[in-house]
Amino acid sequence: MTDAAKAAAAVDEDRLWRRHMEMARLGATPAGGVRRLALDANDNEARRRLVDWARGFGFACALDPIGNLFIRREGSLREAPPVMTGSHTDTQPSGGKFDGIYGVLAACEALEALERAQIATRRPIEAVVWTCEEGGARFPMGTMGSSAFAGVRPLADILKVTDDAGISVEEALRGTRAALKGVPERPLGCQVAAFIEAHIEQGPELEARGLTIGVVTAIQGARRFLVEIAGEDAHAGTTTRARRKDALSAAVRMVSALERVFHDDPTDTVRFTVGRFRISPDAPAVVPGHALFTIDFRHPDEAVLTKLGDQVEALCRAQAGPCAVTVTETSRSRPVPFTSHVPDVIESAAARLDYARMRILSGAGHDAMHLAKLCPTGMIFVPCEKGISHNETENATAADLAAGTRVLAASLVELANA
Amino acid sequence: MTDAAKAAAAVDEDRLWRRHMEMARLGATPAGGVRRLALDANDNEARRRLVDWARGFGFACALDPIGNLFIRREGSLREAPPVMTGSHTDTQPSGGKFDGIYGVLAACEALEALERAQIATRRPIEAVVWTCEEGGARFPMGTMGSSAFAGVRPLADILKVTDDAGISVEEALRGTRAALKGVPERPLGCQVAAFIEAHIEQGPELEARGLTIGVVTAIQGARRFLVEIAGEDAHAGTTTRARRKDALSAAVRMVSALERVFHDDPTDTVRFTVGRFRISPDAPAVVPGHALFTIDFRHPDEAVLTKLGDQVEALCRAQAGPCAVTVTETSRSRPVPFTSHVPDVIESAAARLDYARMRILSGAGHDAMHLAKLCPTGMIFVPCEKGISHNETENATAADLAAGTRVLAASLVELANA
Numbered sequence: 001m002t003d004a005a006k007a008a009a010a011v012d013e014d015r016l017w018r019r020h021m022e023m024a025r026l027g028a029t030p031a032g033g034v035r036r037l038a039l040d041a042n043d044n045e046a047r048r049r050l051v052d053w054a055r056g057f058g059f060a061c062a063l064d065p066i067g068n069l070f071i072r073r074e075g076s077l078r079e080a081p082p083v084m085t086g087s088h089t090d091t092q093p094s095g096g097k098f099d100g101i102y103g104v105l106a107a108c109e110a111l112e113a114l115e116r117a118q119i120a121t122r123r124p125i126e127a128v129v130w131t132c133e134e135g136g137a138r139f140p141m142g143t144m145g146s147s148a149f150a151g152v153r154p155l156a157d158i159l160k161v162t163d164d165a166g167i168s169v170e171e172a173l174r175g176t177r178a179a180l181k182g183v184p185e186r187p188l189g190c191q192v193a194a195f196i197e198a199h200i201e202q203g204p205e206l207e208a209r210g211l212t213i214g215v216v217t218a219i220q221g222a223r224r225f226l227v228e229i230a231g232e233d234a235h236a237g238t239t240t241r242a243r244r245k246d247a248l249s250a251a252v253r254m255v256s257a258l259e260r261v262f263h264d265d266p267t268d269t270v271r272f273t274v275g276r277f278r279i280s281p282d283a284p285a286v287v288p289g290h291a292l293f294t295i296d297f298r299h300p301d302e303a304v305l306t307k308l309g310d311q312v313e314a315l316c317r318a319q320a321g322p323c324a325v326t327v328t329e330t331s332r333s334r335p336v337p338f339t340s341h342v343p344d345v346i347e348s349a350a351a352r353l354d355y356a357r358m359r360i361l362s363g364a365g366h367d368a369m370h371l372a373k374l375c376p377t378g379m380i381f382v383p384c385e386k387g388i389s390h391n392e393t394e395n396a397t398a399a400d401l402a403a404g405t406r407v408l409a410a411s412l413v414e415l416a417n418a
Numbered sequence: 419m420t421d422a423a424k425a426a427a428a429v430d431e432d433r434l435w436r437r438h439m440e441m442a443r444l445g446a447t448p449a450g451g452v453r454r455l456a457l458d459a460n461d462n463e464a465r466r467r468l469v470d471w472a473r474g475f476g477f478a479c480a481l482d483p484i485g486n487l488f489i490r491r492e493g494s495l496r497e498a499p500p501v502m503t504g505s506h507t508d509t510q511p512s513g514g515k516f517d518g519i520y521g522v523l524a525a526c527e528a529l530e531a532l533e534r535a536q537i538a539t540r541r542p543i544e545a546v547v548w549t550c551e552e553g554g555a556r557f558p559m560g561t562m563g564s565s566a567f568a569g570v571r572p573l574a575d576i577l578k579v580t581d582d583a584g585i586s587v588e589e590a591l592r593g594t595r596a597a598l599k600g601v602p603e604r605p606l607g608c609q610v611a612a613f614i615e616a617h618i619e620q621g622p623e624l625e626a627r628g629l630t631i632g633v634v635t636a637i638q639g640a641r642r643f644l645v646e647i648a649g650e651d652a653h654a655g656t657t658t659r660a661r662r663k664d665a666l667s668a669a670v671r672m673v674s675a676l677e678r679v680f681h682d683d684p685t686d687t688v689r690f691t692v693g694r695f696r697i698s699p700d701a702p703a704v705v706p707g708h709a710l711f712t713i714d715f716r717h718p719d720e721a722v723l724t725k726l727g728d729q730v731e732a733l734c735r736a737q738a739g740p741c742a743v744t745v746t747e748t749s750r751s752r753p754v755p756f757t758s759h760v761p762d763v764i765e766s767a768a769a770r771l772d773y774a775r776m777r778i779l780s781g782a783g784h785d786a787m788h789l790a791k792l793c794p795t796g797m798i799f800v801p802c803e804k805g806i807s808h809n810e811t812e813n814a815t816a817a818d819l820a821a822g823t824r825v826l827a828a829s830l831v832e833l834a835n836a
Contacts, residue, residue: 273703286510
């Protein structure tokens with residue numbers, strides 16, 4: 001039996017499931033979901049528990065300046081760049097029990113499996129918690145920790161980002177560090193031999209095809225916009241239609257016009273979402289003078305991202321009527337193909353473990369997209385029920401979570417010994 | 419010179435303006451408007467100042483069980499039903515300096531003018547502050563105090579109404595009573611000889627025609643609806659259009675469909691407003707699973723209110739797509755014609771004072787619509803700048819405010835001596 005097979009065999013399905021259920025209590029919602037916003041008390045407590053767990057095995061822990069947490073199992077080549085694996089502990093405001101946390105718990109379970117099976121690796125292996133992956137949940141910026149680590153965004157800029165209550169990332173990190181007393185600091189960034197992120201698919205493909213493992217080949221690109229509309233507050237009972245500057249009406253026309261353009265039925269590859277929509281003063285008897293909404297547009301093809309995304313502003317302007325409109329592109333990420341050998345390593349591991357599998361595109365953005373700029377990178381998807389995610393009813397099976405973790409453990413051994 | 423003319427002459431424009439500016443400080447917003455929500459600390463303070471002012475003249479004050487405040491100038495016939503005049507002190511969340519408070523300060527100025535001019539009347543005259551006129555600002559129910567007074571709604575039901583923070587009217591009234599220590603209580607309701615409410619027009623007609631006084635002949639009717647849409651939260655990056663149950667998209671289709679039906683260009687008499695519109699979880703990367711919006715629909719013709727209003731539910735259902743929709747009619751008020759002699763008394767007073775005037779329809783609902791069920795009722799409108807109201811920039815001139823108050827004072831003398 002190879003070390004990779006031993007590592008896979010040492011993964012404990014029950015232990016892994018129990019840890020998911022324990023983590024789900026941190027920020028549990030009445031409807032069975034999780035609201036664990038980046039760097040909030042529950043998110044800090046999740047890390048604290050991981051550190052406790054790591055200390056039990058003698059794994060070294062460290063925090064970098066953006067709060068990414070690293071848990072290291074040493075290799076025989078102590079100076080060699082580590083193989084990394086992990087994901088995030090934060091959730092959407094009405095999130096589920098598996099998005100993000102699965103990749104973290106799978107990473108830890110893989111380390112524990114290697115330890116229990118007494119498997120030595122040449123390179124160190126580090127389990128990582130990337131800070132604040134979920135953009136727009138607490139802070140407007142997502143994949144915060146991994147983008148800082150990869151040098152995609154300047155740390156100083158990220159630390160200044162604030163939540164709706166005006167609390168900056170820098171301030172919030174003080175609470176995280178206080179919750180993790182005794183965890184040493186390490187500098188931002190380092191050489192990485194390879195990175196694998198395990199994640200629920202957040203889409204329906206694996207379940208629909210009865211498959212267990214998705215070998216991710218690329219992450220689609222995304223463009224995000226903020227549309228702000230200024231009209232004029234007015235009395236609902238007296239102001240004639242002709243004299244209104246109704247920001248809600250303008251926003252409704254804009255969203256209608258955008259929805260007419262942003263689709264590609266029956267291919268259905270375009271992802272167009274207005275996820276935030278607010279008006280003010282938001283009073284039933286007042287014609288709303290202000291409105292804002294966000295656009296989240298994703299596609300695997302950079303040419304389509306450019307062609308459709310570049311129409312947003314004109315489409316909004318054309319529907320503004322008597323209102324003023326400002327369109328801001330708040331972020332843009334190109335599609336990220338995983339071009340290294342890592343997807344092949346993952347696929348081979350899945351094949352040896354005899355899991356039904358497919359190559360798959362990631363519809364969502366992940367921390368892995370930033371790591372792909374630094375090092376050979378791949379992702380392992382496992383099915384999630386009906387493809388539902390970013391939702392309190394998000395679900396996955398213990399068997400599928402364990403299968404993904406076995407593929408991960410085996411792949412890590414291969415990469416760490418390569 | 420008649421007593422009515424003497425009363426009108428004793429109205430002091432500067433004093434009236436100064437009191438408006440003083441009241442505007444209670445809940446002043448940075449943009450120059452007023453946010454004085456029903457029964458909040460500022461609203462209570464406004465009443466406290468009125469009581470202080472009343473005590474200076476020896477006018478008796480009383481609070482009824484819904485918090486309506488009465489300031490009474492005695493008549494020679496102490497047992498006769500009083501003539502009443504007044505309006506409200508609460509504002510919309512982003513309200514102005516004149517809506518409501520003008521009718522209260524005009525009522526007080528009229529009492530002061532009669533007092534200073536030493537004019538005796540046969541009937542008592544009472545200045546009234548009606549509780550919580552602005553529906554949907556703090557509490558979902560508007561014209562709360564006047565509807566309780568007129569017996570339109572049961573007091574027990576009104577006291578149970580809660581604001582967004584879960585505070586009931588009953589609890590809020592404890593704060594109001596505490597702020598008005600020493601003001602005696604009186605029972606709900608009483609016989610009323612006549613009622614006049616002075617108010618800014620909240621529409622453009624008087625200003626556009628260069629007129630000073632609007633003699634209100636009727637208040638248009640209103641129907642209000644709450645539309646709630648249930649879809650399914652889903653991941654913005656992975657969920658195909660075909661599988662989405664997007665509550666925002668459904669709401670946008672509904673508002674578009676409603677706007678296509680609810681207008682009567684070029685007559686432009688239909689008032690259709692979606693003033694509140696909220697989605698959840700309101701996160702940029704999540705397909706919204708829930709949405710709600712309000713409809714405020716007004717028209718002077720009961721037949722049109724019925725014909726168009728009865729289509730709301732069907733129009734929403736037709737656009738629901740994969741979502742579930744619930745349409746609730748939250749309130750309905752019929753058009754209220756002012757059929758008594760009071761409009762004639764007001765028009766005659768305006769004519770004798772030589773103010774340019776017109777008969778006019780009220781686009782907004784007012785406390786006067788409930789009083790009209792109890793007693794002969796009328797309203798006096800004065801121009802407001804560009805017809806803008808329910809807006810922080812709401813404006814009126816000191817001269818127009820004083821003109822309306824002179825007409826009010828003269829009319830009160832006529833009615834109290836009739």
